[in-house]
Amino acid sequence: MFKDIVTDVFFDLDHTLWDFEKNSALTFERILQANRVGVDLNDFLRVYIPLNLEFWKLYRDGKIIKEDLRYQRLKQTFDSLGFTISDETIHVLSEQYIEHLSSFTHLFPNTVDILDYLKPKYKLHIITNGFQEIQEKKLKNSNIHGYFDQIIDSEMAGVKKPDPIIYQLALQKANVAPEKSIMIGDSLEADIMGARAMGLHALHFNVHNDKKHDYCDMINDLNEIKSYL
Structure with a gap:
């Protein structure tokens, strides 16, 4: 569909290429055990995952700062579980989470x-709302950094x-026009609506089981991209 139009492909990173939920769960398993926090991991994740998405939306909308995001998502998870834990330990967990996540x-x-499949045919780039300090580590540790020409993050x-x-x-860093570009990501608001508003084409990687919409096509497996590019 876009093979004769697009020259540059922009990807989101977390929840699109890098499996955030799986890597996050493994990180919490490690740091909760290391700090002898006796909360059930499954109970913790059941509460934490939706809370984290809510706090990321607040952060994305500019309503909270990075430090509040990192602290409050943990504080409110433990509070919701009725689990007593000191502020000092929450701050330690917050720092260790960032430290270990990209491993x-x-x-x-x-x-x-x-x-x-895409690299020989298109220039590939990343646009991410993640923190600059760990997104580069995620890409390098996962051995996919070399695929991308430009990596643009929200802190930059x-x-x-x-x-x-x-x-x-x-678009400026990639030196490409929006009509020759496509954005592929999981977030309807951040990736799809944001890209379409700027004139980019888009594909919605539907990992959150979002409802169908009119902004662009939806895919459920990354290999489906081959039908479009």
Whole structure:
């Protein structure tokens, strides 16, 4: 569909190529055990995962700062579970989570296969709202850093997707027009609506079982990209 139009492919990282939930769960398993925090991991994740998404939306909308995101998502998880834990331990867990997260390297199925398929044909880039200090480590530790020409993060841009400024910066750094570009990501608001508003094509990687919409096509497996590019 886009084979004769697109020259540059922009990917989101977390929840699109890098399996955030799996790597995050392994990180919590490690740091909770190391700090002898006797909470059941499954109970913790059941509460933490939706809370984390809520706090990321607040962060994306500029309503909280990075430090609040990192602390409050843990604090409210433990509070919701009725688990008594000191602020000092929460801060330790927050720091260790960031420190260890990028050491886990699980990717979504067919990530390397689709990157191998696309790399000879297109210029590949990353646009991420993740923290600059760990996104580069995730890419390098997962052995996919070399596939990408430009890596644009929200701290570099000073704004977060779906703000048009981060897309403008990405297009500028890639030296490409929006109509020759496509954005592939999991977030309807940040990736799809943000990209479409700037004139990029888009594919929605539907890992969250979102409802169908009119912004672009949805895919459930990264290998489906081959039908479009």
